[in-house]
Amino acid sequence: MTATTQPTDALLHLPAPAPTEPEADPTRHPLTRLSTWFGVAFAGCQLAVMVVMATVVLPQAGSPGDPALARGQRVLDAQGSYRLGNFAFVLAGTLLLGFLGAVVAHLRRADRSGTLATVAGAAGALLALVWPLGGVLHDVALETAASGTDLRILAGWDSIAPFALAFSALPRVFFLGAVVLGLRAAGSAPWLQRTGLVLIPLALVGSATLVTGALFPLLALSTLGYELWVGAVAVHWLRSTR
Numbered sequence: 153m154t155a156t157t158q159p160t161d162a163l164l165h166l167p168a169p170a171p172t173e174p175e176a177d178p179t180r181h182p183l184t185r186l187s188t189w190f191g192v193a194f195a196g197c198q199l200a201v202m203v204v205m206a207t208v209v210l211p212q213a214g215s216p217g218d219p220a221l222a223r224g225q226r227v228l229d230a231q232g233s234y235r236l237g238n239f240a241f242v243l244a245g246t247l248l249l250g251f252l253g254a255v256v257a258h259l260r261r262a263d264r265s266g267t268l269a270t271v272a273g274a275a276g277a278l279l280a281l282v283w284p285l286g287g288v289l290h291d292v293a294l295e296t297a298a299s300g301t302d303l304r305i306l307a308g309w310d311s312i313a314p315f316a317l318a319f320s321a322l323p324r325v326f327f328l329g330a331v332v333l334g335l336r337a338a339g340s341a342p343w344l345q346r347t348g349l350v351l352i353p354l355a356l357v358g359s360a361t362l363v364t365g366a367l368f369p370l371l372a373l374s375t376l377g378y379e380l381w382v383g384a385v386a387v388h389w390l391r392s393t394r
Contacts, residue, residue: 190250195383197244224303238287245284272330286316318361
């Protein structure tokens, strides 16, 4: 009897398991907050580069209705400005990669399945590549023209920027949608949810610039709204995780 009861008594006197500490909120981690600041930097730098390109660099090529040969010659003459502008454009666009860490952290918190975080991360990576790649391809066109090819071809390469932007509007739809659903799941920032829902169809229609250039103004407007929206989302997350 004694041999039987001793193990039972020992089990009854086992120490209670230590209480587990609550899981730390990854959205409040210093690295996540640093990543969120990249969203603010992305919005500010993108807007600054767009203003400089539209007011300083692009006017040097003349009017889109000018003869292709004359336009190509002016672009080649201003190739230094174009190269600097393209480089700044690529740097500003790739800042979005730094913001994706915060996007994934916040969406994983809102959606435990990880589905929204996966979609937003993949779409954001494409966004950070596709449009800046247009600047790189334009540099290739400048290099080709400088070697002595027909300058009328260089004039046609000016379309690479709106075409790359129109292509990038497609992954932008998925990026916007995932973040909007994440905000909705978290029950935060209703105004960001509403504006994001407006930007999604604008981006989708603007992507049809690949079919007709008449839709480019809508594409440009939706792009401006998207960049401001990303900055606003970043500021919202910084304030909510103080």
